[in-house]
Amino acid sequence: MALLPILRYPDPRLKTVATPVTQFDDALVKLTQDMAETMYDAPGVGLAATQIDVHKRIIVIDVTDDKSGLTVFINPEIIDASKECKVYEEGCLSVPGIYEKVERPGTVKVRAQNVKGEWFETDCDELLAVCIQHEIDHLNGKVFVEHLSQLKQTRIKTKIKKQEKLQTA
Numbered sequence: 610m611a612l613l614p615i616l617r618y619p620d621p622r623l624k625t626v627a628t629p630v631t632q633f634d635d636a637l638v639k640l641t642q643d644m645a646e647t648m649y650d651a652p653g654v655g656l657a658a659t660q661i662d663v664h665k666r667i668i669v670i671d672v673t674d675d676k677s678g679l680t681v682f683i684n685p686e687i688i689d690a691s692k693e694c695k696v697y698e699e700g701c702l703s704v705p706g707i708y709e710k711v712e713r714p715g716t717v718k719v720r721a722q723n724v725k726g727e728w729f730e731t732d733c734d735e736l737l738a739v740c741i742q743h744e745i746d747h748l749n750g751k752v753f754v755e756h757l758s759q760l761k762q763t764r765i766k767t768k769i770k771k772q773e774k775l776q777t778a
């Protein structure tokens with residue numbers, strides 16, 4: 610098992626669109642285990658492969674308090690989304706210290722493959738619905754702050770630059 614470094618916004622590599630997984634082998638199992646370990650260590654409720662500079666369509670999520678709900682989503686697709694939207698205050702391991710309200714469909718139906726390549730479908734609501742949409746955005750090269758106004762994005766970039774200066778001073 611290994612902890613993997615997480616890319617920080619506005620790293621341009623976070624804009625990469627991930628490609629589908631085609632090989633369901635031991636290396637994939639190892640990668641998803643390392644992603645889960647990295648997510649729990651952070652700690653976070655989800656992690657997309659994009660965030661660890663691996664541009665394959667792989668997500669790990671666990672929204673439980675006791676690490677009992679680890680789910681691996683390979684090649685995930687949203688096949689249905691509610692018309693009703695909900696606002697949730699989101700954060701991101703790639704944008705530490707920033708929390709902003711984002712509006713998204715409140716419930717989504719997701720189709721994905723597991724590490725063995727078997728397809729499954731799951732209905733997501735509450736935090737899981739927020740998280741899976743947030744993670745699929747990462748696979749498409751999108752960070753949650755890109756849902757905000759240009760003014761807010763500029764302010765966030767300024768705040769991050771100030772934080773970085775303080776850390777390296």
Ligand code: GNR
Pocket residue numbers: 652653654655656657660698699700701702703739740743744747
């Ligand atoms: O740990 C995380 N918490 C979170 C809270 C609200 C909305 C989305 C998230 S996902 C985030 C982990 C992360 O950055 N995944 O990409």
Ligand code: NI
Pocket residue numbers: 700701702703743747
């Ligand atoms: Ni994120």
